[in-house]
Amino acid sequence: TEAGLQNATNQSMLDLTELLFKVYTRMSAATDILQCPNPNNGKICIINTDNVPNNGDVIRDHVMQNGRDIHSDNEGFTDFLQSKVAFLNTMVDRITSSRPNSNGLVPLCEPLPMKALVICDPGRDLPSWMSNDETQSKFGVKIRHNSKELECDIALKLRVANGTHTAVAHVMALSSLVNTEALCDVSSPTSPSANVLAYVDSLYQSQILPAAVSDGISAEETKATWADWRQRLLHPKFGLSTFFITQNGAAKCGIRLGPTMKGLINASAETNGRENPLSVSMAFAVAAILRFLTPSSNTAFKKPENQNGIYTGWLDTLSDDAAGSSEDTVSYADGLRYNLREGWYEFRCSMKLISNGVQREMTLPEALSKFKEPRQPSAYHDIVKNYLLHPLGGNLQSLLDCADDDEALFKSTTLDAFVSAVSVLYARMVSGDNMIQLLVEMLQGDHACTSGLETSCQFIAEVPLHVQDSVTPLHYSVSPIPTDSSLMNRKVKAADIHSVVWSEVRGQEVIDLHTHLLPPSHGALCLWGIDEMLTYHYLVSEYFMTAPADITPEGFFAMNKNHQADLIWESLFIQRSPISEATRGVLTTLQALGLQSDVDNRDLDAIRKFYDGFREEGLKGVEKFVGEVYRIAGVRYALMTNIPFDSNEAQHWRPMKKEYPETFKSALRVDPLLAGDRKTVENALRASGYSTSLEDARKYLHDWCDTMKPEYLMASTPHDFSLPPSEGGGTLSGVTKKGVNESSLQSPFAFADLTGNDCNDCEATDNLPSIINETSDFLTEVLMPVCEERDLPLALKIGAHRSVNPALLSAGDGLVAFADTNSLARLCGRFPKVRFLATFLSRNNQQEACVLASKFRNLHIYGCWWFCNNPSIIKEITQMRVEMLGTAFTAQHSDARVVDQLIYKWSHSRAVIAKVLVTEYEKAIASGWRPTRKEIRRDVGRLFGGSFSEFMTKSLK
DSSP: OOOGGGOSSHHHHHHHHHHHHHHHHHHHOOSSSOOOOOOTTOEEEEESSOTTTTTHHHHHHHHHHHHHHHHOOOHHHHHHHHEEEEEOOOEEEEOOOOOTSTOOOEEEEEOOTTEEEEEOOTTOOOOOGGOHHHHHHHHHHESSHHHHHHHHHHHHIIIIIIIHHHHHHHHHHHOOOOOOGGGGOOOOOHHHHHHHHHHHHHHHIIIIIIHHHHTTTTHHHHHHHHHHHHHHHHHOOOOOOOHHHHHEEEEEEHIIIHHHHHHHHHHHHHHOSOOSSSSSHHHHHHHHHHHHHHHEEEOTTOOOOOOOOOOEEEOOOOEEEHTOOSSOEEETTTEEEEETTTTEEEEEEOOEEETTTTOOOOOHHHHHHSSSSOOGGGGGGHHHHHHHHHHTTTGGGGGGEEEHHHHHHHHHHHHHHHHHHHHHHHHHHHHHHOOOHHHHHHTOOOOTOTTTTBBBBBGOOOGGGGSSSSOOOOOOOOOOOOOSSGGGBBBOOOGGGGHHHHHHHHHHHHEEEOOOOOGGGGGGGSOOSSSHHHTTHHHHHHHHHOOOTTTHHHHHSOHHHHHHHHHHHHIIISSSSSSSOOOHHHHHHHHHOOHHHHHTOOHHHHHHHHHHHHHHHHHHHHHHHHHHHHHHHTEEEEOOBBTTOHHHHHHTSSSOOOOOOEEEEEEEOOHHHTTHHHHHHHHHHTTTTTSSSSHHHHHHHHHHHHHOSSEEEEEEETTTOOOOOOOOOOOOOOOOOOOHHHHTTTTHHHHHHHHTTOOSSSSSGGGGGOOOTTTTTTTIIHHHHHHHHOOEEEEEEEEEEEEEESSGGGOOEEEEEEEEEEHHHHHHHHOOOEEEEEESSSGGGHHHHHHHHHHHEEEEEBOOOGGGSSSSHHHHHHHHHHHHTOOOOOOOOOOOSSTTTTHHHHHHHHHHHHHHHHHHHHHHHHOOOOOOOOHHHHHHHHHHHHHHHHHHHOOOO
């Protein structure tokens, strides 16, 4: 055994030396000579049947040493050992546990393995009968003729058999499944055993197999090894104590699972893969080992530690069998016990490491138990990483010892994501989440594990430290911690607040309460693609700051969109670095769509080809692209801006409303009614077949609400937003027509043509007159009554200065330094049953807006609009709002006009808002308030749409 091979003076090595010396003496005798029956070179073959690395070489060295020391007077013996004895390296894969109640004397035999004994015979010294295929198959023997083949066999045994055995044993032991024979009982697909078996199948399929192949091991050999091992694992006579298998688990992780981790990371580094090659099945395996090696903080479980470093852990759950067990305490190994009824077990671990900056060595269990209470995942990051790098732990340090800096950075980033994923699962385990339920959650693809156990571990990792700033875009990712996790109710310490807040902001799906987007069903009105992004009015105005003198606005807008985009790309991305917020947004979007290499190559044509792939699929392609953008941006749904004065949009609403997905919701634009614009309203009523009475004006608005079913009514007010004196009331001036114009009904949007306000790009409507006239009948007798009757809010965008430079069209709008907030205050006060949503364009109005929101319960402040939608200003406004309003506002809306923009507008905003919230929570903690993760998620949810939803359901009728 391993003990017998420790040194040359061990009794077993001395006995073997003497045996061989006697054989040498007999074979050298003059009479009664001993003949070697082996016809192959006449050699004696020494075969060891215990798994000591290079065991034949070790035995040879020990015997040769003894021969020189004990029989120094006989040089012939040494020559004999060198020429007539073959010390062969072997691998053994045979488990013979004892039958119950046999005192270890009667073996419980398993089926014959495919490779019970592998012998490396490079000199072909074994007897010829052992080379027979039938003989080898009968006894489970494999003969190899070079060391590489044996190394492959050993690697497969360690990775496939031993690796999966270690992975299942810790999970089963913690779940009170005390014997691997439980895996045979998978009659129910939902049983704990069935879930554990599905887990180990995934670990092999998604991790062990591809890693072995990438390391040069034959896929066929690997599959054959797994097929052989799996049938052994499921044999009823093969069962072993799961607690027995967990012994030395800290080191077994590196020996048995470490090679697979290394193989996957190395292979991914060679291809610079986008996704982390390590899956949640591997992260779960490591987390389960660490969970097993965590001492209990429950004083009822603590046993006096002896000098052998024995600790007491706690079981995950008590199974029904355990609860009814007649046995109290069971010994499963030398000096180690467990008690299912009381829920504890003992384990031994002496591995030492330095963790969390503590400059003293402590054992791994001590490091894991140093916290007085369960913590958030980031608290365990250093411990997990140090363990995985430790030569007696995960043994992954060699991954980072790369000559190439880029490769080392890639591997370090990959490893950090894996460490974070392990930390998340471990934190959930020690916090009280049931391990089998965790497996079920992952197997079913719930929450972040969209690909089940094969999900890349990066999707269950918390936000990396290098991303926790307001510079790196914070892209949406489903939270790996479900709302019902025990971890949600744990208090968050100041040291963990950064990671928790950033991760909660990243995992929050948003309600985008104001955009100019339209669904794919609206055809050309659904704007998307690189050319639409490059010709967005922010970029057009930026382009004209430095455009050549011979390119006039008139000439520019006469060009087709493709040509316009070419000019802007050349000017703002090639001739200048794209460091403005608008140009950076394009980069963030392209990177998130997987086009980084095309950006690196400055290849606009290649970027266009990416989009062409969707266009070639027609409407389905557009729908697919829009769905992908929503997924990346983390948008639950977006509020459109729907205009009953746009003939292009009209065809999508009447005579029959086109269907569109729930990810788009409507908002009805009513600027002329808010402004009291008689001429515009009269023309609209006549063109739509209504009389020009106040009653029909209300009916007109009601009918449009029935058609669009808007979430709210809205208007954009210009820089001179004010309340002019009354122009009179009563019926509409100049009304002579009383009946319905039947012919007009055939063209209900003729108004848009009559007024010339056709808006292909939805921009012209922002130029509609929208000065609020508080004394207008349209406001008091039409708009406000409809809002009250239908319980619909009115959303106001205040402070735009239209057509500062008319030649630039929509790119020529500006803002006013101060908009009149008194008008909004009077509206809120005069119409207390109507809810108002408001956002201001100027940063100078933001404090007044907060004050108003704190005074009127029917006012909700939202977003950082247009020129305020820049990181520096978002930070300032959000911090002020939190300080003044708590979470009773909506932090952001995208105002997106191009679908692609959802990606950058939300990823940029998330990063800024997360940084603000970290500061505000740090203040609260410093003042004595320790929030739970659940409370933080609730708060973040309110800022990203929850407060809006609450405001929308708060009826004031």
